[in-house]
Amino acid sequence: MPKVAVKESTKALLIETGIDIMAEKGYNNTGIAEVLARAGVPKGSFYYYFESKEDFGLQIINTFDEKYVAEWNQVLYDSSLPPLERIAAYIDEIIRRSEARQCGRGCLLANLSQEMADQNELFRQRLREIHLKRRDTYAGVLAEAQQLGQISARIDVVEMAEFFLCAWEGAIMRSKVQKDSKPLHIVRQMFFERLLA
Amino acid sequence: MPKVAVKESTKALLIETGIDIMAEKGYNNTGIAEVLARAGVPKGSFYYYFESKEDFGLQIINTFDEKYVAEWNQVLYDSSLPPLERIAAYIDEIIRRSEARQCGRGCLLANLSQEMADQNELFRQRLREIHLKRRDTYAGVLAEAQQLGQISARIDVVEMAEFFLCAWEGAIMRSKVQKDSKPLHIVRQMFFERLLA
Numbered sequence: 001m002p003k004v005a006v007k008e009s010t011k012a013l014l015i016e017t018g019i020d021i022m023a024e025k026g027y028n029n030t031g032i033a034e035v036l037a038r039a040g041v042p043k044g045s046f047y048y049y050f051e052s053k054e055d056f057g058l059q060i061i062n063t064f065d066e067k068y069v070a071e072w073n074q075v076l077y078d079s080s081l082p083p084l085e086r087i088a089a090y091i092d093e094i095i096r097r098s099e100a101r102q103c104g105r106g107c108l109l110a111n112l113s114q115e116m117a118d119q120n121e122l123f124r125q126r127l128r129e130i131h132l133k134r135r136d137t138y139a140g141v142l143a144e145a146q147q148l149g150q151i152s153a154r155i156d157v158v159e160m161a162e163f164f165l166c167a168w169e170g171a172i173m174r175s176k177v178q179k180d181s182k183p184l185h186i187v188r189q190m191f192f193e194r195l196l197a
Numbered sequence: 198m199p200k201v202a203v204k205e206s207t208k209a210l211l212i213e214t215g216i217d218i219m220a221e222k223g224y225n226n227t228g229i230a231e232v233l234a235r236a237g238v239p240k241g242s243f244y245y246y247f248e249s250k251e252d253f254g255l256q257i258i259n260t261f262d263e264k265y266v267a268e269w270n271q272v273l274y275d276s277s278l279p280p281l282e283r284i285a286a287y288i289d290e291i292i293r294r295s296e297a298r299q300c301g302r303g304c305l306l307a308n309l310s311q312e313m314a315d316q317n318e319l320f321r322q323r324l325r326e327i328h329l330k331r332r333d334t335y336a337g338v339l340a341e342a343q344q345l346g347q348i349s350a351r352i353d354v355v356e357m358a359e360f361f362l363c364a365w366e367g368a369i370m371r372s373k374v375q376k377d378s379k380p381l382h383i384v385r386q387m388f389f390e391r392l393l394a
Contacts, residue, residue, distance in 0.1 A: 024315050028226035104315050110367075111311045113374040115223050118301050128374050162371070163387045166380055167360065170307075170367030174359070177310040177325050183363055190360045195391055 011049045013039050018060045019068075023105040026115050027057050027123075057112075058126060064108050065130045073134075076141050083145035087138070088192070091168075095184045098175060106176040110169045135161045151196045164191060208246045210236050215257045220302040223312050224254050224320075254309075255323060261305050262327045270331075273338050280342035284335070285389070288365075292381045295372060303373040307366045332358045348393045361388060 017039040021030045032046050032053060050056040075081075075089045109130055116123040138161035145151045167187045174183035214236040218227045229243050229250060247253040272278075272286045306327055313320040335358035342348045364384045371380035 026223060026225060026312050028223060029312075029316075106311055106314075110370055114303055114308045114311045114370055115226075117303075117374045117376075118221050119226075124374060124376070131371065131374055159383050159387070162380055162383050163364065166367030166371050166384055167364040168367065169370055170363030170365065173307055173311055173366055173370075174328065174363050177314045177321060177328055179314075179321070183359055186356050186359050187363055190356070190392070195387070 007049075010041055010045075012063075014041060014046070014049060014056075015060055015063050018056060019064055019108060022057070022060060023108040023111065027112060028115065032056070054120070054122065057116075058122060061109070061112065061123070061126050061130070065133075069109075069130065069134065073137055076137055082150070083141045083148065084150055084192070084196070087141055088188070091184075091188045091191075094172075095181055095188070098172070098184060099181050103175040103179050103181055107169060107172045110172065131165065135165050137161075138164055145196075155196070160195065163195070167191065204246075207238060207242075211238060211243070211246060211253075212257055212260050215253060216261055216305060219254070219257060220305040220308065224309060225312065229253070251317070251319070254313075255319060258306070258309065258320070258323050258327070262330075266306075266327065266331065270334055273334055279347070280338045280345065281347055281389070281393070284338055285385075288381075288385050288388075291369075292378055292385070295369070295381060296378050300372040300376050300378055304366060304369045307369065328362065332362050335361055342393075352393075357392065360392070364388065 014035060017035050018030065021035060021038065033043065035056075036043055036046060046056075050059065072090060072093065075093065076086050078086055078089075081089065109127060112123065113127045113131070117127065118124075135158070139157045142151065142155070142157040142160055146153060146155065146157060167190075171183040171187040175181050211232060214232050215227065218232060218235065230240065232253075233240055233243060243253075247256065269287060269290065272290065273283050275283055275286075278286065306324060309320065310324045310328070314324065315321075332355070336354045339348065339352070339354040339357055343350060343352065343354060364387075368380040368384040372378050
């Protein structure tokens with residue numbers, strides 16, 4: 001069914017373009033006309049693919065979670081590496097990507113959380129779920145490290161995972177405003193040298 | 198000169214109203230008409246007080262820094278308290294205010310940093326300066342604690358201050374999306390129990 005295939009690829013293109021623009025500019029500041037123009041998709045076809053701008057935003061969040069967060073998380077589940085080395089590899093990969101774009105954009109999920117949590121309850125609920133899923137992924141790796149005796153048995157792994165999530169998202173914001181990855185490196189070092197020690 | 202006094206109070210009212218609305222909705226999503234309407238100031242007078250929306254935004258950031266950040270920082274300079282108790286009192290006051298508004302709004306400076314750092318170089322530079330000033334305020338208190346032997350002499354107080362700033366701003370974002378102050382309490386506890394130990 002080539003017609004459906006074309007439709008899906010156009011929809012995917014609009015979502016990818018929306019991810020790029022919204023990561024830079026936020027939800028409210030992203031115009032549908034700008035997304036269509038950058039994607040090279042004719043005006044007027046947007047509502048064939050999405051019910052509304054809100055629907056577009058929610059599908060962007062879902063795609064970002066399913067595609068990008070899931071991709072970054074693969075290293076966290078890579079059982080060929082010891083648990084703490086997986087967290088280090090995950091951090092290093094995000095630092096590498098951040099440096100490759102001069103610390104621009106920041107984290108789409110954190111940006112949309114700041115912007116939308118008080119504005120739109122559907123966005124808030126979906127973002128909240130994704131943040132909690134990330135926290136629990138980190139907690140699972142820390143629990144493995146604990147079982148292997150790599151970190152103290154007294155650490156509450158869910159609280160430590162929440163703490164890491166806070167520090168990491170804060171560091172991405174700080175590096176975005178500094179245009180310097182130093183805050184990411186500081187959080188990496190403090191996390192391994194002082195928090196997990 | 199009562200005319201100037203009235204002018205200054207109207208300008209201050211517009212800035213205060215702008216702080217409230219921008220903290221909730223961000224810079225781009227805040228309309229000048231909405232600010233004027235909520236402040237009860239006649240339409241058309243905005244450009245008597247501000248050169249542009251950008252000028253309004255920059256004056257909002259400056260006022261927020263000079264008035265609110267400076268107010269919160271007073272406790273950090275309160276020499277009647279030992280240094281670490283000052284940091285604890287500072288954290289507790291922000292948690293109290295956050296809980297009083299059901300963890301809404303978040304930190305205006307972090308929100309604007311996420312939204313504007315890639316969009317407007319004047320905003321980014323100003324926000325960067327304020328973040329660095331906050332980091333250095335925290336570092337100064339940590340250096341006092343170090344001189345008193347309250348924390349290890351091996352701690353790099355500037356890096357620790359950066360780490361705290363990251364974790365704290367991240368926790369404010371997390372509590373905004375959770376609508377729960379737990380992340381703030383976790384960061385408080387981890388900071389004192391594990392990082393400074």
